[in-house]
Amino acid sequence: MKSEKYISPAVIRRLPRYYRYLGDLLAKDITRISSGELSKRMGITASQIRQDLNNFGGFGQQGYGYNVEYLYKEMGKILGLYKSYSVIIIGAGNLGQALANYTNFEKRGFRIEALFDVNPQLIGLNIRGSEVLDMAILEGYLRDHAIDIAVLTIPKTSAVEVANLLVDNGISAIWNFASVDLKFPGHSVVVENVHLSDSLMTLSYQLKELRSETPLEE
Amino acid sequence: MKSEKYISPAVIRRLPRYYRYLGDLLAKDITRISSGELSKRMGITASQIRQDLNNFGGFGQQGYGYNVEYLYKEMGKILGLYKSYSVIIIGAGNLGQALANYTNFEKRGFRIEALFDVNPQLIGLNIRGSEVLDMAILEGYLRDHAIDIAVLTIPKTSAVEVANLLVDNGISAIWNFASVDLKFPGHSVVVENVHLSDSLMTLSYQLKELRSETPLEE
Numbered sequence: 001m002k003s004e005k006y007i008s009p010a011v012i013r014r015l016p017r018y019y020r021y022l023g024d025l026l027a028k029d030i031t032r033i034s035s036g037e038l039s040k041r042m043g044i045t046a047s048q049i050r051q052d053l054n055n056f057g058g059f060g061q062q063g064y065g066y067n068v069e070y071l072y073k074e075m076g077k078i079l080g081l082y083k084s085y086s087v088i089i090i091g092a093g094n095l096g097q098a099l100a101n102y103t104n105f106e107k108r109g110f111r112i113e114a115l116f117d118v119n120p121q122l123i124g125l126n127i128r129g130s131e132v133l134d135m136a137i138l139e140g141y142l143r144d145h146a147i148d149i150a151v152l153t154i155p156k157t158s159a160v161e162v163a164n165l166l167v168d169n170g171i172s173a174i175w176n177f178a179s180v181d182l183k184f185p186g187h188s189v190v191v192e193n194v195h196l197s198d199s200l201m202t203l204s205y206q207l208k209e210l211r212s213e214t215p216l217e218e
Numbered sequence: 219m220k221s222e223k224y225i226s227p228a229v230i231r232r233l234p235r236y237y238r239y240l241g242d243l244l245a246k247d248i249t250r251i252s253s254g255e256l257s258k259r260m261g262i263t264a265s266q267i268r269q270d271l272n273n274f275g276g277f278g279q280q281g282y283g284y285n286v287e288y289l290y291k292e293m294g295k296i297l298g299l300y301k302s303y304s305v306i307i308i309g310a311g312n313l314g315q316a317l318a319n320y321t322n323f324e325k326r327g328f329r330i331e332a333l334f335d336v337n338p339q340l341i342g343l344n345i346r347g348s349e350v351l352d353m354a355i356l357e358g359y360l361r362d363h364a365i366d367i368a369v370l371t372i373p374k375t376s377a378v379e380v381a382n383l384l385v386d387n388g389i390s391a392i393w394n395f396a397s398v399d400l401k402f403p404g405h406s407v408v409v410e411n412v413h414l415s416d417s418l419m420t421l422s423y424q425l426k427e428l429r430s431e432t433p434l435e436e
Contacts, residue, residue: 012423016416020397043399079419080426094316101312104397104415110422149421173425175418179238179322181261188431190424194417197322198234199410200393201297203367204328205230206408207391208298213406 007055014052015079017042022072034065084109086146090162091153092117092125092132095177099151100127113145135162142169149173156180225273232270233297235260240290252283302327304364308380309371310335310343310350313395317369318345331363353380360387367391374398 039046089096092115100112115132125132150171159178167184174191182191257264307314310333318330333350343350368389377396385402392409400409
């Protein structure tokens with residue numbers, strides 16, 4: 001059932017940022033904040049903030065500002081947090097291990113159940129309580145376990161094939177670190193891409209622009 | 219000198235994606251492509267593609283499509299690639315090591331000169347030819363070496379302090395993986411953030427929405 005109205009991707013992209021800033025405020029025992037003050041901290045206009053939050057029913061009282069804890073929790077619910085997600089990581093190299101070692105994900109409900117790799121030197125390793133299993137048993141594993149999210153930290157050459165296998169075996173959410181855009185026509189799958197190379201190139205573009213604006217000093 | 223016209227951040231964000239798709243086409247020996255075909259592959263409208271590329275002078279000939287190799291190379295120049303950038307990584311944990319091990323960055327001209335960490339167990343390690351140095355010598359290192367880009371893979375608690383030290387010592391480009399937005403008022407610094415937690419929360423939001431649309435099967 002589609003009960004909520006359409007929220008634009010740009011707003012959705014800002015939600016985790018609100019959640020992060022509100023969490024920081026909470027950690028500093030700040031219980032109430034005006035949209036003006038939040039605007040200053042976040043570098044978003046106050047009217048943008050009001051507009052964004054109005055998508056979800058507002059949360060603010062004119063003249064009183066926002067209740068930080070309430071807004072934080074509601075934002076968390078909107079983001080689908082406070083639930084438990086079972087996660088597998090495909091690719092147990094440095095990046096896969098980095099993600100498995102990141103305790104913050106677990107705190108937010110993302111439980112790493114297992115990692116998978118083809119490398120015999122990695123298979124059998126235990127990463128903070130999660131075992132590295134052989135890719136060869138992935139399909140059987142997916143039949144026996146209810147997995148919510150698969151993280152792809154494998155090279156782009158094998159990413160598409162593995163992603164299709166995941167989707168064919170019931171995975172409907174993929175956090176993709178491979179440098180390829182995944183598409184699943186005819187399947188209901190959500191994909192969130194982290195294209196590290198794209199990000200680094202954006203940085204080099206900006207650095208090039210910065211340097212063309214700033215004449216070098218003697 | 220500001221010679222080029224203003225390019226919107228949305229266009230800039232799409233550039234690495236064009237570059238990636240064009241590279242894939244080249245690898246498949248496809249030398250010419252119409253905006254319609256490129257549109258189909260990339261999932262961007264043909265008119266959007268023409269509009270984006272017109273920001274940089276066009277590249278296409280009506281009825282002939284784009285010359286893939288030429289467009290790829292020009293796009294690379296626009297992105298500031300084909301130069302050599304000296305890079306240091308602050309934080310030699312799993313993520314820092316994953317980035318140091320990623321050979322693709324080097325191929326595009328990003329040379330990892332050194333990693334830095336406070337952990338005595340990591341200091342002295344050699345990651346694919348780059349040494350892990352003691353954070354205590356970072357300031358002196360920056361005086362003696364011309365570094366273009368600093369990568370921050372340290373926890374948010376120390377990220378702001380370290381970032382300020384970097385900027386005070388001449389760094390003008392930061393690739394930031396710490397879960398905090400960095401600001402440097404009064405300094406000319408470009409920052410590109412990779413907020414992994416934000417990305418994961420965007421995925422859980424989408425998964426929540428997907429599930430609310432799709433009634434569970436029996």
